[in-house]
Amino acid sequence: MKYFVALSIILLLGLLIQNRLKPALLFFGLVLGYYFLDLIPTDVLLKNFVNPSLVTLVLLLIVSIVIEKTSFISMLSEKLFDKSFPKSILKISFFTSLLSAFLNNTAVVASLMSVVKQNKFHAPSKLLLPLSYAAIFGGTITLVGTSTNLIVNGFVIERGLPPLEMFDFIYVGIPVALIGSFVLVFITRFLPEQKNEISFETYFIEAKLEKNSPLIGKSIKSNGLRNLEYLFLSEILRQGHIISPVHPDEILQEEDILIFSGDIKEISLLEKFKGLELLHVKHDLSSNLVEAIISHESTLVGKSIKDVNFRTKFDASVVAIKRGEEKLSGKIAEATLCAGDSLVLAVGNDFYQRDNLKKNFYFFNNLKVNKKLSKIQSIFVLFGFIGVILLSVFKILPLLKGLFLLLVGFVLCKMLSFDEIKRRFPYDLVLIIGSALGISGVIIQTGLAQSIADTLIAAFEGFGVYGVFFAIYIFTAMLTEIITNNAAAALAFPIAYSTALSLDVSYLPFVMAVAYGASASFLTPYGYQTNLMVASVGGYSFKTFLKSGALVSLMHGLVVVVLIPMFFEF
Template identity: 45%
Template sequence: MPAWAVLISLCAFLALLVSGRTKPATAFTGLAGLYLLAGLVDTPTLLLQYTNPALATLLLLLLVSIALERSPLLDWLSHRLLHGSPRLATAKLMGTSAVLSAFLNNTAVVSAFLGAISRQRRIAPSRLLIPLSYASVLGGVTTLVGTSTNLVVNSFYLNASGQEFGMFQFALVGAPVALITLAMLLWRANALPHHQAEGTRDRLAYFLSAELSPGSPLVGKSIEDNGLRGLDGLYLLEIERGGRLLSPVSPDELLQAGDTLVFTGEVNKVQALQRFPGLTLFGLKADNVLATNLVEVVISHQSELPGQTLQGVDFRSMFSAGVVGIRRGEKRLEGQLGQIPLRVGDCLLLAVSADFRQHRNLDRNFHLLSGSFTRPQLSQRQSFLTLGGFMSVIGLASIGVMPLFHGLVILMGGLLLGNIVTVAELRRRFPFELWLIIGSALAIAQALENSGTAALLAQGMQHLFSGYGVYAAFVGCYFLTLLLTETVTNNAAAALAFPIAWSTAQAFGADPLPFVMAVAYGASACFLIPFGYQTHLMVYSPGRYRITDFLKIGLPVSATYSTSVLVLTPLVFPF
């Protein structure tokens, strides 16, 4: 396959990722398979990429974090950070999440604080959740293990140079950049919306879809006569009848069998629908489903639900729970709710049975916001051993006594022997999609090198910046990565930008290290929209944000972060 054909396939691949119609794992694996069939990479080389030592380290770290995120330390901190003035509480929350995210998976950190912030009523959650998410990203750029993106870049760097990054090599630029950007974030936090649960209109967030059964006594009576107009805390938004929407709903409107009534309202007022016979919520009788405990959850990035509809999945069998309502930020959900494809970050209100907590796939699919259900936690002894073991592994790797991979293997063995994690749990939580993405991306990078496409791209970058020097090319690589991370995902952005940055550095005869760092820092520069980073999606619906809220805060934060990176990186890692 000639270089121009590879370039065309790469552009089509990128368009597919940006469109969101295909999952990244499918797209990366498919392109790697195409290049295998075209002879650009042979079978042994392809298989070798999936066993890359740095990639294996990343997978081990994510599996170890399963135990770390169950430590009561995070819950203990989450209940003690929100004291004091709102500004002080925000500063403490940001500082703590940044420090923790430097060593723990930032998804676990945000998940631990998410429920406590959403349940408290002293400070509006919308004033805290974006700072929490952004601070966790900033903390992650300071260490090798702080974010999966750094470990992804480390995988490519090992493949290209035969060397790995040190534990705190990213901190030379990452730490001052994080401090400067956190100061900007704290200053701009006052511009966040104040979505406090005060007044009915502020609480109209959840959307409920109730279908009217043919035998219901409500059929043939008006909205007013059925008492559906003056519900406490609930508002009848529209009626779907025969494929068309009736909105606004007149109080004189007569109900017909098969009507779908769409309500919006407060979480704790949903039980008001129990007294109306013949209503079914997402196929379940309202009086049965609402007689149980209500639990509020957020769909996680590891869940198997995104892309599916509630009508198309057997939700009750999967989780012993019925879906009562859906919430997606402040977005107005239209149409039949059961047919709306679910997304990562959607909030679901669940009516759970006694068997709900027994399901072993809950942690993989949901982050808990409220309700009586709590995740199983480590005992004090188990927590001490797990955290102590992890910090020992990090410390030994930092001073060069033991490679990080070796330490994580030993720690994982100890966790299994101590029954802190089980093989079944590791199997359920194995980051299979990430493994496919990174392994395939390494193979794609090798194919770009073998076909001459990487050299062609480097020549293009050299031609584009030839009149401006190597620093301009460095800036160009950074902004290319930033654009990719805002439009696809952070790990995919790093995987796509690395071979271009490496080849560009070679074309200019410069040290590749600052260009590699530009990719690492650029891939974590996702501050403008919520869809490029998993922690942003986690806080999107609980904070009841709009995309404009992310832009309002993200623009100054992104500008501060990018300026700091572009100034400091060449000083610390000269060309």
């Protein structure tokens, strides 16, 4: 059975890397398979989905909905920027790390992205990736800073061990955040610079020649489509064939589809051409353009706009699409959507009432779905949250109970509705973590974790306990770059735990290596959702992540592997 479990884990890893199926479905499908093979008892399977750490994480995410409505983040963020670029980077990094230590870092980055884009001193492309990295640093300062820490704590509790405390992570997390902030100043030299006043977001825009259009039968040049400011005719779709590059003397034909790339803000330039219709747009473009990023939890991932019947589902038309620096080709309606794609939507009157927006998109421009709380309400929310954290720290009231009370208070005060809870409930995260707890148990019980641990020990025993500990960190960090942070923690924990038992040393350094390794996603945009959020908006290529993330990964690894054994002895 051990070899069967090993093959199933390899299959799971392969499917996660391919990114074609949602991780929640993969994890839940595997744990169900184990259940029907009697590898997991019914009571254990159900118990995993009400694990205290999982429930705490869900409550934190729901409570953060109310915190997002406060005015404090936007008020404080106005003080972040300075004429001095290094000072601006350090301010953003410290501020973001502090917020991310207690709030959901995805929400923090989403709140600050628009502020960064609108700053008048520096190019947003120089600031957005440091913003994401700082959010990752901050998440590792406390137990509640990132879902990864809470997941690891869930595994610890499941093994019958004492739970991790709120500030067990500060001894390593704070130095990582402080040193990392100065490293972020250095890595900005690897980031593209697109000045606010002259830069534009390059989107993929589609228009079609109508029947009897006066443009038909004339060349690109004579129609004035060659030298449009901020827009470039990149290709023509004609009867299923792509014409690219487009020659100035190319004669336009009836039903040609013209693909433009360039600044979405200049889309009105195309409206002056008679007989040229912007496709998929059935809404007014004068004042209702909204920019949105497809979330990692979106049901749109892997599907085309045509397949999901986008206009009916959201009461919005996709005007343009952008994917980092990648050059898109073909029809917008047939493009396969990916997590992190940036869309420009022309929205209808019913758009803001749809209950599927927050699940499918990260919004950073022009969206007014949530009404901001008043100053008094914001103070109540802030002090209520701080109070719950302090009561937990001083062991007066468990964090789980405190969050429950806070949630009830928010609902009774009408700061949070049941509809909002339903819309924002992290169903996928619950499936992943609840399933991962069961999978972790199977890996340990079947002896697979022990076999892998024995292999690691044999390979690194020449370097002693420290060498094996280092190998666990590297293994987890590599996993998080090719799958996701939560999945990496789920797969690495049982191996780390079994390794500690085999070496007859404390499990804590190895558990911490998994926690920090699973959050060490700096080399790709796919391992951590905040990286995905800034990738398209900042115009970052995969190469940009590799160059800038390499130094950050090196710094993070060195600080972590040096400090963990100092504060958590073997």
